[in-house]
Every structure is written in structure tokens, then in C-alpha cells.
Amino acid sequence: MALLVAVAVLTVHDTVLSGVTSYYRDADGRQVVEVGREPVGGLAPFLAEPGLRPGTAIAAVLLATPFLALAVQALRVGGVLEQRRERQLSLAGAAPADLRRLRAARTAAAFTRGGFWVAPAYLVLWVLLHPALPPGARLLPRLQAELLVAWPVLVLLLRWGGAALGALTPGAAHRRGPLDAAPATSNAPSRAHVAGLLALGLVLVAGGWWWLPLGVVPLAVGAALVLLAVRAATRRSVFTGPRPRARGGTAVALLAAAQRRGGLAAATGTSAVLFVCGLSFGYTSAMAGSLLFPPRGGTEYDSERLTFYLSGAGLAAAVGAVAAAVALASLLLGLTDHLAGTRRAVASTAALGTPLRTLVAVQARCLVRSAVPPVVAGTLLGGLPLGIALLATSSPGGLAPLLAALVGGAAVALACHLLARALTGRVRAATGLENLRVP
């Protein structure tokens, strides 16, 4: 998980910061944006063009936020097991301070391990986003020697950060006593979760306000996020509603609903990441729509700029691809976390006489239920503001977000089923009889 945090941080740093600095360096020259010429920084040419600056910044933010959301989700993975373990330790006599020390030691170790993987991971990302792309569309700057120094420093920082994070994570399991650790506390979205939503929302609102009238999209999305955060703070669960209920009376439906009730926190994490991915995806689709069917009466659209717009489309596609990859990773995390947290339920259901096929179907249904609605909602929310603006100029491109929501929802549902199928081995492992002996 530290790896994810670090990659997210690096992505933000290199996409946004290096782009901005090179923008300052090249602020005077328009020729920088000429296609075919190797630009200095990654996103510099887009940022150097005043008309594109807000769009590029939005794209960069959209590129980075799914990663951040995924990192936050990764931090929560295993939370159910963790709480259970801590409850038992504290029943065995561990004081809160002991538990804090244990947690700190474990997270520090995990973050250090992750830190070592940062450089190889960044290298892979760089290969994908620099040499693999045409010169005008490169999203990351050239490799710099400083990175070699930054790596060990980052590992150290991550180690300390991990320890601090571990020590500071509120031990929900023993706010009062070990047995008071009601499932209710683990079901509520964490404060960090709500605060994250709120912060992201406020940043988008502020940014959107600054860039009005172009910033109408981030403004709308930000406002929606703020609303969601408020709802989350008041109604326990943002995306899944107060209490998942089974629709349809089949065994699969009942079991899936029970599993989601048990792992609401994990499911909410998955949902949140997918919602953010949906936002990226929706906005990207609207952008693509506006490129394919430019609004009528747009005087600026001429062949000289076409190549330039195509680079923009490349950027949009990159955002979409990143969002899709993050969504997949999030689903995978979600499913493995589900399985780890519900081993006993799976084992007991299997003992009763449930074929593996049915158990896999339960997992798939759980995933679909926590994945598809947020993706669709996010896509619509991210794409509709721009889409409606496009439709107002009677450009059919405005329909792109609707199409994207449809395709995205279907793709995610399919991915859920395929993932559950692919992880049949894990499900089988969870049916092990020894899992009946875990609390």
C-alpha cells in the first residue's frame, strides 16, 4: 500500500509540478507547443497554451485522484481482520499503548517494503508515459538523476510516515472496551474518508470558481463531493445506503447482502475509488465528445490546431486508461479484502452444502453491487455538466457521457464477474475448514 501512496505522490509531483515549472520557463514562447518538437517538461505545452491550461490542469487532477483514492482504499485493506485481532489481543490483556506500538511496527515495515518498490514502479510508469507516447503527448518528463537520491530518502520518509500513521490510526476496537467494538463503528465511513471527500470537493469548488466560466465542471463536481461528504457524515454510508438489503429472494442475493452488511467499510472504500474513476471517465468522455463533434460556431477550430487537439485526446485517453486500471485494481483489492474478512462466512456456507460456483457468484454479486452504481453515478456527474453545455450548442458529442456511463457500468459489471471467476482459487481457500475455527 505504501507503494500505491508513493506512486500517487510521484504521479502528482511529476505531472503537475514539473509541468508547472516548465511552464514558467517557457511562458514567453508559443512555439513550444508546436507538434514534433520535444518539449521540456511533460505537460508543459498544454499548460503553456492559455486556452488549454484549465483543461490540462483538470486532466492532471483527474489523472492523479484515482491513484490517491486507491491509496486511501489500500490503507484500509484488512481493516476488518485488524480490528478483530486487536480486540482479541486486548482481551488477552494488551493495553492500547501496546496495540499502538504493534500497529506502528507493522505499518512501518509494510511502508518500507513498499518504498523499495517505488523506483521500479515509477520506471514502468515512465516507460508507459514517456517513450511509449509520441513526442508531443508525453506525460512525464525525462528521467532525472535526482530521482536516485530521492529514492532512499523516500524510503526513509515512508518508514517514518508509516510508523506515525500506524500509531495514529484510531484503534476503533477499544474506544471503550474490547467487546464494545461494535460492528457499527466499523460500518461507518471513517472520518478520514469524509474529510478526504470534503477536501477534494472544496479544492475543486475553489479551482472551478477561479477558472469560471471554464471551471463550471470542477465546480459542479466539487459541489457534489461536498454534498456527498455531508451525507456520509450524517448517514453512515455514502454509496451503499444505510443498510444493504437483498433484492430478490435467492440464496445468492441473501448471502451477498449479508456479506456487504458485514464488510460495509471495505465496500465503501471500493465504491469511493470507483466513484472517482467514474468522475474521470465521465469528464474524459465529454471531452472526447467535444473533440469528435466540436460545438458549432467554434471559430478557433481549424486544421492547424487539429493535431493539438489530438494530443488532448491522447491525454483524455490516458486519463480514461488510468481510471480503468485503478478501478480494476480497486475491485481486486476489494474482493481480496472481502474474502479475507469473511473467511468464516464462506467456510460455513460451504460446509452447509453450497457449491463453489454459488460462492463465486456471491462474491461477484457483492462486487457488482458495490461497484456499478458508483461508477455510473460518477461518470454521469463527471460528464454531464460539459455534456449539457455541448448539447446546448446542439453538438451530439454531449451524449458521450451517457454512452460512457452505459458502457462503463456494463464493463465494470463484466469485470466483477471475471475477477470473481479468476479468484475462484482464493474463494476455494476461504472454504477451508480451518477457517471455521477463526472467530
Place this chain on the structure above:
Amino acid sequence: MTAAPPIPDPSLELRAVAHSYARTPALRGVSLTLHPGEVVAVTGPSGCGKSTLLHAAAGLLTPQAGSVTLLGRDLARLDETERAVLRRREVGIVLQYGQLVPDLPLRDNVALPLLLDGGDLAAARTAAHDALARVGLADAAGAVPQEVSGGQAQRAAVARALLTSPRVLLADEPVASLDATGGRQVLDLLLDVARRDGGAVLLVTHDNTAAALADREVRLRDGAVEHEAVLR
């Protein structure tokens, strides 16, 4: 000269079953036969392999050696799905450890075997409700397993095992966390499977009073049969 009455095929037959976990040998060649209408108690000190024996009998665990024949079918020859279906339709199982699905109300937990067979939700819930009432849990039908006491959860598990009128009932310490009266009530329900309905009952227990109600007692020690006694 009259022919002897035909001996019915055994409901469950274990032949020289042996199984080891990573470090511990749990069963070393246990044979056991269970006929329809018969109640066999498996007793023995803690850790002697009673639960392992029951898991092998249920097809939850494939023993490393020996064979298990359940209702005339060699479990080793069935695939996972066939074993699951056999278990769900013909066998009632009460396990020693938490076997209720967390976060699922007792009512639905008990109804699961019917629902898994594609049964109608309303009908399955009605049947589950009756079964819960028989073990004295009518009032707790809406509670989830985390909210009920150990004895209540155990009774719910018994209700579930009885729901499908099984031909073979495998029960691992079904009365371990019940008081004397409640335990006797549950035992009577379990014994009814054999005495009234002609099913076969394998009762794993360390409780001598419970064991004394069986037709036969098989005592294990260190994974082998130490002693076998006909009680009635």
C-alpha cells in the same frame, strides 16, 4: 428354515480412514459403520480426532487414506459440487464452531439449505420459522448470529440441520454450550431423526449423559478407536 431379515445398507461407512494435518496425525485408520435408525456416539478426550472424523464423514475433508461411503456413494468419486449437493439435501450437519453466516438473520441462516436448492423465499422462511420454534428460538428469528448467545447459535444450527429431514445427521458437540434442560430438548430432537424418522445419527460428544442415549459408543484415543460398546 427362514431367511434372516435383510440387513439394510449402511448409511455411512468409514473404512480405515487416516488423516494428518501438517504436524499432527489426527486419524490413524478408523473404521465405523452407521445404519439407518441407529445413533452412534463418538467420544474421547479433547484433540483425539472426533471433529476430524465427522468432517471426513461429511465430505468436508478428503482423508489421505481410507474410504468414506455416505448413503451408498463413495465420496472420493464425487466432485465438489456433487458432495455439496448431497450434503445439502440428504445430510444435516451441526459443527462445533460458528457455522452460522455472520450478518444473516437466524431465520435466513436456517432457510439457506432450501434457498440454495432454489426454494421460494417465503416458503423457506416459514419452514425456518417452524424449525426455530421447535428449538425454542421463535423470538430470535430476526437476530443475526453476532447478537445471540452461544447456546442460541447452537440451537439455530440444530434447527438448520433438521430443516431438510436429513437421512444422515452429523452433529459435533451439539449440546456443549446448553444447560441440562435445553441440552436434553435438543438431544431429543436429534434422536427423533433416528427413532421416529429412521435416519442415522452420528453424535460427537464428550458429555457422558448424552453418549448414554446412543445405541452404540465409539471411543477414540489419539486418532484410533480405543473401545466400542453396544449400549442398547
